[in-house]
Amino acid sequence: MPEPNMNFRKGAKVWVEDKHLAWVPAEITDCRGKQVQVQIGSGKTVLALPEKLFPRDADEEEEHGGVDDMTKLTYLNEPGVLYNLQRRYALNDIYTYTGSILIAVNPFTKLPHLYNVHMMEQYKGAPFGELSPHVFAVADVSYRAMMNEGRSQSILVSGESGAGKTETTKLIMQYLTFVGGRAAGDDRTVEQQVLESNPLLEAFGNARTVRNDNSSRFGKFVEIQFDANGRISGAAVRTYLLERSRVVQITDPERNYHCFYQLCASGKDAEKYKLGHPSHFHYLNQSKTYDLEGVSNAEEYMKTRRAMDIVGISHEEQEAIFRTLAAILHLGNVEFSPGREHDSSVVKDQKSTFHMQMAADLFRCDVNLLLATLYTRTIQTREGSIVKALDCNAAVASRDALAKTVYARLLVDKINISVGQDPNSHVQIGVLDIYGFECFKHNSFEQFCINFANEKLQQHFNEHVFKMEQDEYKKEEINWSYIEFIDNQDVLDLIEKVTYQTDSFLDKNRDYVVVEHCNLLASSKCPFVAGLFPSPPEESSRSSYKFSSVATRFKQQLQALMETLNSTEPHYIRCVKPNSSNRPQKFENLSILHQLRCGGVLEAVRISLAGYPTRRTYSEFVDRFGLLAPEFMDTSYDEKRLTEKILQKLNLQNFQLGRTKVFLRAGQIGVLDSRRAEVLDMAAKRIQHRLRTFIAHRKFISARVAAIALQAYCRGFLGVWIPNFLT
Numbered sequence: 001m002p003e004p005n006m007n008f009r010k011g012a013k014v015w016v017e018d019k020h021l022a023w024v025p026a027e028i029t030d031c032r033g034k035q036v037q038v039q040i041g042s043g044k045t046v047l048a049l050p051e052k053l054f055p056r057d058a059d060e061e062e063e064h065g066g067v068d069d070m071t072k073l074t075y076l077n078e079p080g081v082l083y084n085l086q087r088r089y090a091l092n093d094i095y096t097y098t099g100s101i102l103i104a105v106n107p108f109t110k111l112p113h114l115y116n117v118h119m120m121e122q123y124k125g126a127p128f129g130e131l132s133p134h135v136f137a138v139a140d141v142s143y144r145a146m147m148n149e150g151r152s153q154s155i156l157v158s159g160e161s162g163a164g165k166t167e168t169t170k171l172i173m174q175y176l177t178f179v180g181g182r183a184a185g186d187d188r189t190v191e192q193q194v195l196e197s198n199p200l201l202e203a204f205g206n207a208r209t210v211r212n213d214n215s216s217r218f219g220k221f222v223e224i225q226f227d228a229n230g231r232i233s234g235a236a237v238r239t240y241l242l243e244r245s246r247v248v249q250i251t252d253p254e255r256n257y258h259c260f261y262q263l264c265a266s267g268k269d270a271e272k273y274k275l276g277h278p279s280h281f282h283y284l285n286q287s288k289t290y291d292l293e294g295v296s297n298a299e300e301y302m303k304t305r306r307a308m309d310i311v312g313i314s315h316e317e318q319e320a321i322f323r324t325l326a327a328i329l330h331l332g333n334v335e336f337s338p339g340r341e342h343d344s345s346v347v348k349d350q351k352s353t354f355h356m357q358m359a360a361d362l363f364r365c366d367v368n369l370l371l372a373t374l375y376t377r378t379i380q381t382r383e384g385s386i387v388k389a390l391d392c393n394a395a396v397a398s399r400d401a402l403a404k405t406v407y408a409r410l411l412v413d414k415i416n417i418s419v420g421q422d423p424n425s426h427v428q429i430g431v432l433d434i435y436g437f438e439c440f441k442h443n444s445f446e447q448f449c450i451n452f453a454n455e456k457l458q459q460h461f462n463e464h465v466f467k468m469e470q471d472e473y474k475k476e477e478i479n480w481s482y483i484e485f486i487d488n489q490d491v492l493d494l495i496e497k498v499t500y501q502t503d504s505f506l507d508k509n510r511d512y513v514v515v516e517h518c519n520l521l522a523s524s525k526c527p528f529v530a531g532l533f534p535s536p537p538e539e540s541s542r543s544s545y546k547f548s549s550v551a552t553r554f555k556q557q558l559q560a561l562m563e564t565l566n567s568t569e570p571h572y573i574r575c576v577k578p579n580s581s582n583r584p585q586k587f588e589n590l591s592i593l594h595q596l597r598c599g600g601v602l603e604a605v606r607i608s609l610a611g612y613p614t615r616r617t618y619s620e621f622v623d624r625f626g627l628l629a630p631e632f633m634d635t636s637y638d639e640k641r642l643t644e645k646i647l648q649k650l651n652l653q654n655f656q657l658g659r660t661k662v663f664l665r666a667g668q669i670g671v672l673d674s675r676r677a678e679v680l681d682m683a684a685k686r687i688q689h690r691l692r693t694f695i696a697h698r699k700f701i702s703a704r705v706a707a708i709a710l711q712a713y714c715r716g717f718l719g720v721w722i723p724n725f726l727t
């Protein structure tokens, strides 16, 4: 962020820090000594240090709808960015650009007019930035770039839980299937399959959390493949870091994965698997929340089945998937009591025995083998193998580990790869939906993994944005050393702001896959279940535990993801959660600012400030400012000459202030800016002066109309609003 301005005058409009609202608008009423006195909106005056103040656009007080791109703000500072978003959000303008990044503030209310077919048609092929900011614009620009350059694209969607990542990802997929679909009446087209993979993934990977009724508990990368004609020809979904512990452990008012409740409400199927109300099952009744507001579990079950049909999961496999889910629920009800031997355990009672039998039947495996797997462990020694009994706690842990392993395999192996892939496709658009930086009071292993991933993604982002700028300046022959601007202190600070609780790191990182568990399920008479557990490789079967570190595996996955991303052209969408109560029209400044900081939005602003944030082609410039030099307009000057003439007239051709200079180069003009706001202020004043003289001499029919028109022009170019033009 730029340094706050220290040279404030009396009457200057500023932003002053506020404990509750982050920043509030104020005006300097007195400058005395080291401090200045400012008056805030309520009429209250406070003393503040000038270095803690930020300059504010004079028209901030006026009710206007904000700017659709942050780089158009006169004062590109933190409060300016925040208030621009707030102003737009109040009008349900939930999308705003920061250069090429799209910021999406969750409206928490349905805005159907934003997403209908008419809208998709409008955005199709429209130049980026011409229409209002929109997720469709980002999807369209990706699709066009893919078609024109033959290069794969990726769209990175990030934000905290409940910020709207999943909805945004679905809208992107909806748009891509609109432009790349075949419009066939058939239900089973690839694009239908792509869309239907969403409810399927949500049923198995989403759950109610305190922050979001439909929270994705995994990261996902959806790759949509296209043929040479730009038609969708296949898709693949990769999932990351599923929250496995949720399968066996939940707290009120959260829920387990949706699919369990759907199955319990499925009527005949539930009966077949001897399931009943979720309150009868330990894995579900640890929380008393069984239903979601406005959602019928039974209807959702039907939707999931239909999605499975469309995606192409056979009825046999569907049956096996739900049977496996039922087995997990029964398994969770198996309790243990201490056995006769020291540190041993037995199945607690008849009820537990019944559930044990049910689990074995549904897994299609031998009940004695299941039992042995749960309460004993085989240890290999040089003398042979020793069977060790497990105490009650260890048996419960073993039971839960089995449930988690089966569930994770189900999601990763089966639900993931259900949409067909096109081996002939050369280009694709990948959509990454992953948690943004997380920073809670207590940060644990999950946050560490997520933040590590984000760190990587942020690095990717910075490199990309810097590279784009650098290439542009090279092309324009502008001598700009960007090295001095590369400084990831903000990012480093952020990581150091987050402190982690490391006590449970080791446990969580150790993701034991017990060989006996694999052997048991591999022995299942159901080919589907057995297929989830291919026989383990020789050397690992020597030890009872196959140690695999979650972090190592995640690092490998991330490496592969980064390689994919590096080979594509990236686009960024940052989702913002406006309030913690999931209500429309509630804008909580402090938390939003926190998200903007964490999500790299302010970093992007900083990068943008380091370069030339305002760019216009000669022809755009002449279009907008030709009005200021009508005497040159009829001549045969080319656009470059015309631009020079206009700048000369405005005394701006070599305008320089400190390190700041208005540039005129091969095809563009830009404002290099270390103290951009000041320059724009100065420029505005000059323009204002020129315009006044101009109007005085030319006698417009209505000076006022001319002034309004000119204001609009100037604003569009320099992001400057010329206040009180006629006064």
Ligand SMILES: Nc1ncnc2c1ncn2[C@@H]1O[C@H](COP(=O)(O)OP(=O)(O)OP(=O)(O)O)[C@@H](O)[C@H]1O
Pocket (backbone or CB within 6 Å): 106, 107, 108, 109, 110, 111, 159, 160, 161, 162, 163, 164, 165, 166, 167, 168, 212, 214, 215, 216, 217, 435, 575
């Ligand atoms: N564009 C939108 N229009 C209307 N409502 C929205 C929009 N985006 C999000 N929402 C609402 O916000 C809720 C949460 O959004 P979503 O599930 O996409 O968040 P998320 O960022 O994916 O969260 P998580 O990380 O927990 O999965 C949605 O269920 C929906 O009600």
